[in-house]
Amino acid sequence: QKEVEQNSGPLSVPEGAIASLNCTYSDRGSQSFFWYRQYSGKSPELIMFIYSNGDKEDGRFTAQLNKASQYVSLLIRDSQPSDSATYLCAVKTSSNTGKLIFGQGTTLQVKP
């Protein structure tokens, strides 16, 4: 079982729709959870992080965390073509190294 799992997609949504990206993790002691966006050929850029159960909203983005189910998701409202990218879920595990483990990423395509 991979430590962090995402559906590779592609996930295709029409412009203006809600895109829902999902991620599961195996280490129950994981502390913090991050969503990064990566455009082709570029470095990842942080969208949101969350470390408490529940929802966290920032503009068009909402991160949801359910530690009991070991599940974290990212909702993008009013999707725009510029949101088309690969979205990486990353988890800070319970080890004391502080390292982030990345999922394989989900490719999102927002069609005009």
Added chain:
Amino acid sequence: GAVVSQHPSRVICKSGTSVKIECRSLDFQATTMFWYRQFPKQSLMLMATSNEGSKATYEQGVEKDKFLINHASLTLSTLTVTSAHPEDSSFYICSATGGQSKYYGYTFGSGTRLTVV
């Protein structure tokens, strides 16, 4: 916000030569730096973790004698790919954090595209 400067952004080198990649934290002290490698259409794979003043901890399968990491100060870490070969061609990215608490975030450098010919 926190900024990590990574250089060079692109490098082409001949097989058998060595290449050094630098990462600098510009406005915070990076107690820990992480080095990742990313092949086309794949996710980021952690290569090693380095703490200032300590030897790097390498992930399983990563050759420490080939990928030399130095983290001599709280603002600078370097990755040297020694005796590079075409299979080392990849996108190398550094990431820095100011602490291991769950409240600390991670800042990524802009990445280095290495091509070995």
